[in-house]
Amino acid sequence: MSLRRFDDDHVPDEETPFLPDQEVPPDSKPSRTPLPIVQISILLTAWLAESIISNSISPYLNQLVRELPDVGGDARKVGYYTGIIVSLRYAAEAATSFQWNRLSDHVGRKPVLLSCLVGTTLSILLFGLSRSFWALALSRCLHGAVMGHIGVVKSMTAELTDETNAARGFSMPPVAWSLGYVIGPLIGGILSRPQDRWPHIFSHPFWADYPYFLPCLVAAAFACLSLVITRLYLEETLNSRPSEELQLARPNSSVPQGDACDSPDLAMTSNESNKPLPLRSVLTKPVVVTTANYAMLALLYSVAGSYIPLVWSTPVEYGGLDLNPASIGLWLSVYGGMGGFFQLVFFSYFVSRFGLRRVFVFSIASCAVIYALFPFENLAVAGGGPNFVVWLLIILQVSSLCIFDMGYGAMNMYVSSAAPNRRSLGTVNGLSHVANSVVSAVGPAAADWLFAFSLTHNILGGKFAYIVLLGVVCGELGLSTQLPKNTWARRREE
Numbered sequence: 001m002s003l004r005r006f007d008d009d010h011v012p013d014e015e016t017p018f019l020p021d022q023e024v025p026p027d028s029k030p031s032r033t034p035l036p037i038v039q040i041s042i043l044l045t046a047w048l049a050e051s052i053i054s055n056s057i058s059p060y061l062n063q064l065v066r067e068l069p070d071v072g073g074d075a076r077k078v079g080y081y082t083g084i085i086v087s088l089r090y091a092a093e094a095a096t097s098f099q100w101n102r103l104s105d106h107v108g109r110k111p112v113l114l115s116c117l118v119g120t121t122l123s124i125l126l127f128g129l130s131r132s133f134w135a136l137a138l139s140r141c142l143h144g145a146v147m148g149h150i151g152v153v154k155s156m157t158a159e160l161t162d163e164t165n166a167a168r169g170f171s172m173p174p175v176a177w178s179l180g181y182v183i184g185p186l187i188g189g190i191l192s193r194p195q196d197r198w199p200h201i202f203s204h205p206f207w208a209d210y211p212y213f214l215p216c217l218v219a220a221a222f223a224c225l226s227l228v229i230t231r232l233y234l235e236e237t238l239n240s241r242p243s244e245e246l247q248l249a250r251p252n253s254s255v256p257q258g259d260a261c262d263s264p265d266l267a268m269t270s271n272e273s274n275k276p277l278p279l280r281s282v283l284t285k286p287v288v289v290t291t292a293n294y295a296m297l298a299l300l301y302s303v304a305g306s307y308i309p310l311v312w313s314t315p316v317e318y319g320g321l322d323l324n325p326a327s328i329g330l331w332l333s334v335y336g337g338m339g340g341f342f343q344l345v346f347f348s349y350f351v352s353r354f355g356l357r358r359v360f361v362f363s364i365a366s367c368a369v370i371y372a373l374f375p376f377e378n379l380a381v382a383g384g385g386p387n388f389v390v391w392l393l394i395i396l397q398v399s400s401l402c403i404f405d406m407g408y409g410a411m412n413m414y415v416s417s418a419a420p421n422r423r424s425l426g427t428v429n430g431l432s433h434v435a436n437s438v439v440s441a442v443g444p445a446a447a448d449w450l451f452a453f454s455l456t457h458n459i460l461g462g463k464f465a466y467i468v469l470l471g472v473v474c475g476e477l478g479l480s481t482q483l484p485k486n487t488w489a490r491r492r493e494e
Contacts, residue, residue: 062082
């Protein structure tokens with residue numbers, strides 16, 4: 001049996017015409033393959049641990065930075081320093097994630113996953129023990145340098161699913177991430193500065209010297225638990241099906257065997273599909289277009305993730321809401337719970353009902369709502385209006401963020417279907433992860449700088465940053481038109 005992959009310049013044989021939106025007869029639709037729940041659940045523990053660690057610092061990061069001697073308590077400078085910290089983490093991630101994922105194509109997924117979990121645990125412990133700006137920055141760099149397991153989890157998810165259950169399988173990592181968004185902010189918001197909340201328990205001088213170590217310690221415990229479970233029970237997926245092919249063609253699509261085998265670009269034997277490809281062969285049009293859209297999605301998401309705690313914690317007179325870390329943690333946890341429910345219940349249905357590209361475009365459009373609501377929230381607080389108006393605006397913003405999360409599930413399906421063969425899945429996920437990391441390194445720093453610049457120079461009343469971000473959203477909406485209506489595997493030339 002050969003692997004058939006259709007590119008833009010391939011037209012099916014006239015004897016077997018195929019229309020792009022042609023419905024497959026009901027009796028020819030393949031039955032949905034059951035998900036390997038146990039193995040996917042083990043993978044989700046790694047995703048959950050990473051989400052908890054990443055999100056546990058959000059409620060108190062801006063307060064921590066404000067208390068640093070380098071900042072001197074100036075609220076207007078917080079955006080500059082937090083932007084640098086976030087960007088350095090993503091810069092380290094961009095420098096190493098491709099190598100981690102490429103390595104997983106050669107030595108296996110599980111060794112890479114375990115190594116990254118060890119590094120993640122150490123990084124959050126060092127973060128809690130940091131007492132200077134550069135110590136914080138170095139701990140975040142370490143965290144970014146061992147973030148390669150995110151792409152590895154995506155590769156393993158793709159190898160554990162097929163075309164009949166991929167939407168369901170790829171809806172689960174965002175659910176685990178959302179659950180971490182519930183647990184992480186609660187850990188960070190409630191357990192930070194424990195000597196102030198529970199002085200009779202945390203009376204030792206250590207807790208006054210390191211007031212943010214407790215949430216880091218608890219977050220590290222989740223990573224340790226995932227490390228143990230993964231080591232004992234996770235099965236390697238890279239060579240689990242060596243005789244099978246990465247079936248990229250649409251099930252039951254008819255293609256003449258001769259046409260498929262005439263070109264090496266359109267057919268691969270099972271032996272060829274089990275060999276890693278050189279990087280140049282991986283950089284096909286589907287991979288490039290998908291990576292570009294992934295980068296823009298990551299840019300918009302990282303900026304939104306940076307702005308929400310920044311704006312919410314900023315004093316009202318500087319355009320924020322002046323929320324304390326506990327309140328920020330609570331609202332982020334609400335988002336996590338809503339987002340997990342939304343992904344689990346609606347994502348798979350929306351993909352089957354409306355198509356992958358429409359789901360992705362709708363998620364990008366929801367990002368415009370997120371950015372547009374920031375000035376209205378500030379106006380509601382500054383104007384002394386009823387509290388329920390502020391809460392309604394925050395709920396609307398959090399709901400839009402839940403919709404925006406669907407973009408990652410859709411993009412993960414595009415990435416996996418763009419891979420030329422099974423043994424290039426890690427490389428393709430590595431490329432997308434590098435693009436994610438690069439824009440996430442530049443984006444939050446530039447956006448936080450733009451936010452601070454708009455405030456200090458009072459450009460459009462401090463709202464200039466939001467206008468720029470809305471323009472970026474419009475640019476990504478245009479770029480998304482280059483994606484196929486469904487996965488790359490199902491794309492056909494009319």
